[in-house]
Amino acid sequence: MRRLLDDVRRKAGIRHDRPLERKLARILAAMPLSMLEEWVAQIEGAPADSPDWLSLIENLTIHETYFFRDLPHHAHLRRHLLPRLIAERSAMRTLRLWSAGCATGEEAYGLAIVTLEALADAGQARRTAYGLETDWTVEVLGTDLSRIAVRQASNACYGGEGLGPFREMPADYESWFMPLGPEAPLHRRVRDEARRVVRFARHNLMDGALPDTAPAGGFDLVSCRNVMIYFDDDSRERALSLLTSAVAPDGWLVLGTTDRLEDRHGFVRHRGDRAIAYRRGGVA
Numbered sequence: 001m002r003r004l005l006d007d008v009r010r011k012a013g014i015r016h017d018r019p020l021e022r023k024l025a026r027i028l029a030a031m032p033l034s035m036l037e038e039w040v041a042q043i044e045g046a047p048a049d050s051p052d053w054l055s056l057i058e059n060l061t062i063h064e065t066y067f068f069r070d071l072p073h074h075a076h077l078r079r080h081l082l083p084r085l086i087a088e089r090s091a092m093r094t095l096r097l098w099s100a101g102c103a104t105g106e107e108a109y110g111l112a113i114v115t116l117e118a119l120a121d122a123g124q125a126r127r128t129a130y131g132l133e134t135d136w137t138v139e140v141l142g143t144d145l146s147r148i149a150v151r152q153a154s155n156a157c158y159g160g161e162g163l164g165p166f167r168e169m170p171a172d173y174e175s176w177f178m179p180l181g182p183e184a185p186l187h188r189r190v191r192d193e194a195r196r197v198v199r200f201a202r203h204n205l206m207d208g209a210l211p212d213t214a215p216a217g218g219f220d221l222v223s224c225r226n227v228m229i230y231f232d233d234d235s236r237e238r239a240l241s242l243l244t245s246a247v248a249p250d251g252w253l254v255l256g257t258t259d260r261l262e263d264r265h266g267f268v269r270h271r272g273d274r275a276i277a278y279r280r281g282g283v284a
Helices: 002-012 018-029 033-045 051-060 071-088 106-121 147-155 171-176 192-197 233-245
Strands: 094-100 126-128 131-133 137-144 157-159 177-179 187-190 198-202 219-224 247-255 267-272 275-280
Touching: 002 018, 002 033, 002 051, 018 051, 033 051, 051 147, 071 106, 071 219, 071 247, 071 267, 071 275, 094 106, 106 137, 106 171, 106 192, 106 198, 106 219, 131 192, 137 147, 137 192, 147 198, 171 177, 192 198, 219 233, 233 247, 247 267
Parallel strands: 094 137, 094 219, 137 198, 219 247
Antiparallel strands: 126 131, 157 187, 177 187, 247 275, 267 275
């Protein structure tokens, strides 16, 4: 098991802990002893994007999240960061954003919705009977290591009760989700205006390369939240190096509440009400 845990850390950046060990032990216990050694050797020799390896990772990682997790963060985006970006990008009228480690899409769609609302707040989008209209180009890329999570995110359909994806939905954002109908009363789909601006792809932050569709000049905003809590120190540094390289000049990097970016990366910290973001160069 130790060999596999080392491989998981090397290929996916996930640190060793007791919950991870228990999950892997359950997977190994379900396999006949006659097959175990051969399967372990096969997994160890497989590249990080092979179906066998991805299946193992998907069984070890948790993709549970919900819309607008950490409300102060979203308020900081809408009231401070995005208005500044909109003012600074007004000549190009284009915003490109990356939600890294977006799990099943809630983070990416939430980022798209807050961006469109910020455009409306700034008078750069108008509400009509058909929804929200703007002549700005908004592009949100959502990526995750898991094929299953990316596939579910692309469907843009969410549901459940209790601790489901809408557990902390602010009233202001309720209209962005449409009921599927009486046959699925607990399920809702993300509205077309948000779906149109978001695309998804599988991507591993440990690859050392940006997603294939990353813009040449960098993203205006990169968000990676509640991801690096699963990484060890080396993997966290590798991920931060990649994420910071993806930010355009004067763009922003947004991390989880427990993540910190050191000054040597060349970013300036911007503090809000229970929220922190980092701007590349310039003045925060």
